[in-house]
Amino acid sequence: MNIKIVCVGKLKEKYFKDAIAEYQKRMSRFAKVEIVQVPDEKAPEKLSPAEMEQVKEVEGERILAKIKDKEYVYVLAIKGKQRASEEFAKEIKDLTTYGHSDLTFVIGGSLGTSPAVNKRADDLFSFGKLTMPHQLMRVVLMEQIYRAFMINTGSPYHK
Ligand SMILES: C[S@@+](CC[C@H](N)C(=O)[O-])C[C@H]1O[C@@H](n2cnc3c(N)ncnc32)[C@H](O)[C@@H]1O
Numbered sequence: 001m002n003i004k005i006v007c008v009g010k011l012k013e014k015y016f017k018d019a020i021a022e023y024q025k026r027m028s029r030f031a032k033v034e035i036v037q038v039p040d041e042k043a044p045e046k047l048s049p050a051e052m053e054q055v056k057e058v059e060g061e062r063i064l065a066k067i068k069d070k071e072y073v074y075v076l077a078i079k080g081k082q083r084a085s086e087e088f089a090k091e092i093k094d095l096t097t098y099g100h101s102d103l104t105f106v107i108g109g110s111l112g113t114s115p116a117v118n119k120r121a122d123d124l125f126s127f128g129k130l131t132m133p134h135q136l137m138r139v140v141l142m143e144q145i146y147r148a149f150m151i152n153t154g155s156p157y158h159k
Pocket residue numbers: 075076077078106107108109110111112113125126127128129130131132133134137
């Protein structure tokens with residue numbers, strides 16, 4: 001299975017980079033996990049609603065350019081569908097069974113994702129009602145992907 005995480009902006013903090021590298025290493029026995037970073041647009045604090053939409057649209061075009069038709073796409077969105085880790089693990093197992101070998105996860109920039117990106121989603125995936133910083137979200141997502149694979153192997157990692 002190929003897993004791709006498309007996200008906006010470069011990770012700056014070393015502790016985030018280290019955490020991502022650790023989960024990529026742990027995941028290597030199950031799947032190749034590729035992190036694709038697209039450039040972020042400058043988003044100063046005083047943007048009008050129209051300017052904010054414009055930022056999301058430009059970042060969205062960059063995100064969509066990294067996604068191929070065959071990929072099954074989860075877009076992470078606060079208002080998406082929540083599920084338990086066990087349900088997510090089963091979904092991954094089922095997707096594999098039904099021939100989806102390319103799973104892509106999209107994390108929006110600081111303002112979120114554009115309507116075009118949300119439209120491309122096969123699934124809008126919420127990790128709860130809390131707003132998380134997009135950089136931290138990468139780490140949380142990596143851990144949940146790793147957890148899903150550990151659940152599917154029956155590992156005691158998941159309690
Ligand atoms: C800082 S958040 C964007 C906040 C923006 N106001 C919104 O509603 O999307 C940046 C990105 O992190 C991801 N994210 C943050 N919190 C999330 C959550 N609770 N569930 C799913 N994704 C989340 C989403 O992909 C979001 O586009």
